[in-house]
Amino acid sequence: MMNTIRSKQAILIGAVILLTVFLFTRDIKGLVKPKQATTGVPAVGQLTSAGSTINLTEVSTAAKNSINANLAAEITTLENAYKTAPDDEKMNAAKVLAEKWDDVEQAVPSALYLEIIAGKERNLNNWLAAGGRLMKAFDNTQDSLISPVLLQKANTAYTNAVALDSTNLEAKTGLGITIVNGMGAPMSGIAMLLDVVKKDPKNLKANMSLGTFAIKSGQFDKAITRFNDIIAIKPSPDAYFYLATAYENLGKNEEAVDAYLNSKKLAANPTLSNFIDKKVKELKNKN
Template sequence: MLNTKQIVVIVIVVVMIGALLAQPIKGLVDKQEQNTTAAADESSSMYTLKSVSELAKQGINTAIAEEISALEGQVEKAEGEEKVSLLQSLASKWEDLAKPIPQGFIYKEMAEVTPKLDYWVKSGDAFREGYTNQQDTALASALNKLAIESYQKAVDIDANNLAAKTGLGASLVTGSNNPMAGIALLREVVQADPKNLDANKTLGLFSMQSGQFDRAIDRFKTVIEIKADAESYFYLATAYEKIGQKSEAIAAYTKSKELAADPTLSQYIDRQIEELSK
């Protein structure tokens, strides 16, 4: 089920998509790059595990925050594998709290102590989750840059790792001046694994942004075959709507509403269906 934040983001995407379609992906990312790359380079060094941890502790249970602080104190005194073990415990604490940003820095530190593919991928995944839907643009740009760096480290270890290639591809499209390289990586992933959920979903979104709705429909149909969810049906419905296939759009919107079971999204979908039914 989508949470309220995800619903709001989806609605905003649909409202904005008309403007997005006037530009190819390359143009979109280049424009973003001009505004955010310099900020990301300057701000990424501003963010550390300590700074993001203190920010993440705001609003959580005081006792849990104190447990995390105590564990952080142990990490500072530890070395080698003992430090990695303590960092893993710390990452698990943040995972339980659904706070990905500190996890990104933790797995990055673990990978720097013990350079393992898994640590770099987990670091990239956490940074990517952290910058997705992030409203602080400076933080989002910094996290995107860190995600690219972590995934690139993973790919350097194993160039055939599909999780690393998918994450790197998606991060390059959203936060680099070479988005086509990212798309090429994602296409390599689906060529090797046609049912790769993450790569298909990401390519589907990029197809929508570039106005390639037929391709987006194919991608989201594949995604739904793998794992049907409200968000994927919502994007499928939007793609159908954009090419004038009203009955298919209504059917997909209806399925999205059923799976989401959320009043906010339901109200929006009801309005879309009403318009399509005229």
């Protein structure tokens, strides 16, 4: 029995390692992040920011060092314009910066500017925009120091959105996802996401979060049902990959092979293809 448990854990850890690669290649987003499976990291429902903050200037400097020098110079000009703008023009300058940072795929500084905007112009759309960009930053970052802060900020943004409109499904979905990812008791987030899916069965974000939670909690039968539902709505490489992982953990190797190959086909990613070719060979040898 212990060997079976260890085997399943090894499969899941292997899947997480692969997904780590995709977070670096950025071809597949929103998958299980390695820091959630790393020794010493709080379990689901226990991730906290411990009073940490994110310095926008430091984030901006680091982001500019990772992009084209001409684009970095353009952003510096926009930042100077933002800093010197009169109060009645400051938010427009922040919006320009948020979109410019997003255009160059730097979600963290983009999200922080959207958060500033939402804090000044406190309406539903602004909080939703801030929450969405903060979660994008959370999904993409590999920085274990700022990751929990981004999640906390996203949680706050969606909490404010729900306070303005408790019936808004985008707000409830975002809030539920932040809770499941570590902001509070995960089952309350699950209940919120289940309510969203009840009202909107084709909600991909809510369904994906429920599916990944089922994987992480070892509820592989539920994960299979969830990811098959997702694939019926909109097939995607990550949905097929998670489906394959769930099948593999239950010893359903033929089904796992089919799902892995579908993931490979849709992603058309060399890193994924190489992994899946090895995985498929391994599973076929078990039959």
